[in-house]
Amino acid sequence: MDPMASSRRDLAVRAAVAQGLLSPDAPVAALLDTAGIRASAAALTGAFAAVTRAEVLHAFAVKAAPLVPVLRLLADAGIGAEVASPGELALARAAGVPPSRTVLDSPAKTPAELREALALGIAVNADNLQELARIDALVAAAPTASPLGLRVNPQVGAGTIGALSTATATSKFGVALRDEGAREAVVRAYLDRPWLTRLHTHTGSQGVPLTLMAEGVRAAYELAEEVNAKAGRPQIDTLDIGGGLPVNFASDEETPTHADYARLLAAAVPGLLDGRYRLVTEFGRSLLAKHGTVLTRVEYTKTSGGRPIAVTHAGVQLATRTVYAPEAWPLRILAYDAEGRPRTGAATVQDVAGPACFAGDLLAAGRALPPLHPGDVVAVPDTGAYAFAHHYAYNSLPRPAVHGFTVADDGTVSFVLVRSAQTPRELVAEAGGAHADALVR
8 A cells, every 4th residue: 555645645735726737617537646646556566576486477458448558557567567468569569568568358359350469460359160260261372470379268156247357158258168179179289389489367357256256267277287288398488477466445555465366376386486487467457446536517416305416527427337327336435615615514415417318327326415506516535446547438428638747746736638518619629510411311
């Protein structure tokens, strides 16, 4: 846990108001704590360095925060990129992430995607045996420097959020290892392809306990040992163990930590870390979530059925998962006054609503907070991953500006623009404005 993170956030909220990043004309903004992101990257690399001397590529899951400056910052901190679409690959390349530090995963890669990745020398994990056959033809047609692997589903079970659980009996990802004949088919696929040198699995996600994550990794390790024994050589030289470390959304405490997970792997799968295998990780949420904060002004307050309601400009467009699945994705709400100072006062049970035109657009329902007033600032922490970077254009609400910030020793806050706020002109262009007459000709 970074003891200064909450202090930096408080300073950034007040500075955002003072510097006009949040105002009546710009009633919602997003902040990223640069120091916090660097600290998480260092904690991740240090956690694995403490348990293995093997080469480890930590590849950030771009889907967690698809913002080019974020990817550049992480690359500067020694973190590569895991991409799952042509768009994510384009973002990683725009950020300067080299092919040698990029991994392509996806359950639905097209021939064109595969061809581009192989031409660039990007590591590719095939999702299934049909895709592996497709890669056979591409490898035969043109030499490639790409390390190639296969994803397997260890089928070890689900966490508390079914929609995110990737290692269930019927998951769409990877080759289902416990299905009849599947393990034998996977082993044969490796023995028939000397160039197939990686093995990939991904069990972790929000709601999945570390012990289940380790169980999935152990299954992949045991499969790699079997393949190498039958090949009579260390054919599989790299294990991609995925990511998915859960995040604590209940407080500022960062738990579990990457070090917790690395130590558990050392105990549960010691052979994984004895230096015989290179490793790849694909963490996303755990690197970014705690370092992002949505800020929004309270536009109005009202009472309905005796329940106070604060109406803000942040809702489903920024915290989509929370609005549609609040029990699985609760977020904290922090109250500040109109100048960005923490609000005090007796807690009052109230709703914090977003601007969208449906009743469920609530950041929080029945939450005990100091009384909110028009012009106050609501901060939603822990939104650095899978939140404001993934805009949901309900009601054609515009994407907010995203600002990175640093805090000097004297408390001075400096902001840099990460992504500009979306303009009405851009909204119209995105909605086919250039083709207004297309359907009436």
